Amino acid sequence: MLDPAPTNHPELHSFPSANPFILLLFSSNTQNTFHSAGAGNKTVQRGVPRVKEIIDTSKNPATPSMEIYFRPEIAHNEAVVRRIATEMTLKILRDYVVGYTLHRVGYDYPESPVTPAEDEGLVSTHNALYPEPSKPDWSAWLGRLVLNKEALLEKGMRVSHVKDAARAYLSDKVQVVASEDDDDTWLLRLRICKMATIAKRTNAGMSPEERDPLDKVATTDVVEILMDTLTISGVSDITNTYVARRGDEFIIETDGSSLAHILASGDAIDFKKCTSNHIHEVMAVLGIEAACSLIYREAADVLSDSGEYVSCRHLMLLR
Structure with a gap:
């Protein structure tokens, strides 16, 4: 014992x-x-x-x-296993964002001029395919994200993957405008279109001057949270x-x-x-x-x- x-x-x-x-x-x-x-x-x-x-x-x-x-039919093929390993790794949006900026579009968007002007073609194409009249609950600000095209391609992904993931994640609360896969620069434009739902506030009785700074803060928060939480592809926790x-x-x-x-x-x-x-x-x-x-x-x-x-x-x- x-x-x-x-x-x-x-x-x-x-x-x-x-x-x-x-x-x-x-x-x-x-x-x-x-x-x-x-x-x-x-x-x-x-x-x-x-x-x-x-x-x-x-x-x-x-x-x-x-x-x-x-x-066995897969386990002996190293190339296939390596491709699965790449697709399995969790990929968060922030890892593929070069940077982002905020732009004021006003409350009469999409009738107002596109900001910045270089996005004119991108926005015009989107508006032609998905016409969305401006609504009182839309934010006066939008976030413009520049994606790392080379890093995404290296992982076998395109801007369309990011766009689809963002739209599924944000539903109809945020407008997502994205570049096409064959564009030289890959962009993501995000504008809150249900401010009362996102910011948990009502715009009733508020002047545009009072709303403007609140819209900017809410847009910044949405962009930051999205970059940290949006899974583009991969398995959670891996x-x-x-x-x-x-x-x-x-x-x-x-x-x-x-x-x-x-x-x-x-x-x-x-x-x-x-x-x-x-x-x-x-x-x-x-x-x-x-x-x-x-x-x-x-x-x-x-x-x-x-x-x-x-x-x-x-x-x-x-x-």
């Missing part, structure tokens, strides 16, 4: 909430594993910090990640992807985890082999037994980094 470790052991000061014997077993084998890393460039939490996450079954692990496997080789097949390793989304992504995914190191996410998607198996596997992986043997019976205490 093993005696429990003393609760005042110097190696247990970082783990006040967990079983002392289990913690002593872990900490004695993880003192030199802080700097271990995963395959390629993927950063993985290791050593005592990861042990604490496993013991406490943290809801917010420092480095959640996944390993995504594919059906911030980066890496293609790795496992035997004769290629897999994708990720920074971030979205297990439910990946498992429901279609027939290309080999859902029986996909894994995540996020214990709570695995439990929510696959159940308690899968979460228990993950705890055992993650603990074994961390301890194996130290190069020392640990009996599997000790690890089974975690179950």
Whole structure:
């Protein structure tokens, strides 16, 4: 029978909430594993910090990640896997905006002159295709975003992808005018057309002079929020992807985890082999037994980094 470790052991000061014997077993084998890393460039939490996450079954692990496997017909094609990895990475609008400016268009837009004048052709084409008379609730200001065309093309995207994503996200509350895919410069023009809904205020009884600064502030807020929250493409929570080789097949390793989304992504995914190191996410998607198996596997992986043997019976205490 093993005696429990003393609760005042110097190696247990970082783990006040967990079983002392289990913690002593872990900490004695993880003192030199802080700097271990995963395959390629993927950063993985290791050593005592990861042990604490496993013991406490943290809801917010420092480095959640996944390993995504594919059906044989795809897994052996590196080019296809790399394309999927690129499309899977979360892409936020701000990463593809060179800069933006605010322009006053007044309350009689679209009858007023286009500002700036170089957008005349873009706005005229939009108004011809989507005629929208000016409404009392429209903002006197609009935001003009200049997109990074080269960066978007590198990721296999065009301005039409950004336009469609923005219109779906903003619905009918904001007018979205965008360049065409074959234009030299890719622009996005945003004008609030339901100020009462966006700014949570009414314009009744307000003069244009009183409304003008409020419209400008509201337009700035909409542009800033949109750049930080609009997902152009990719999977939520997956911030980066890496293609790795496992035997004769290629897999994708990720920074971030979205297990439910990946498992429901279609027939290309080999859902029986996909894994995540996020214990709570695995439990929510696959159940308690899968979460228990993950705890055992993650603990074994961390301890194996130290190069020392640990009996599997000790690890089974975690179950």
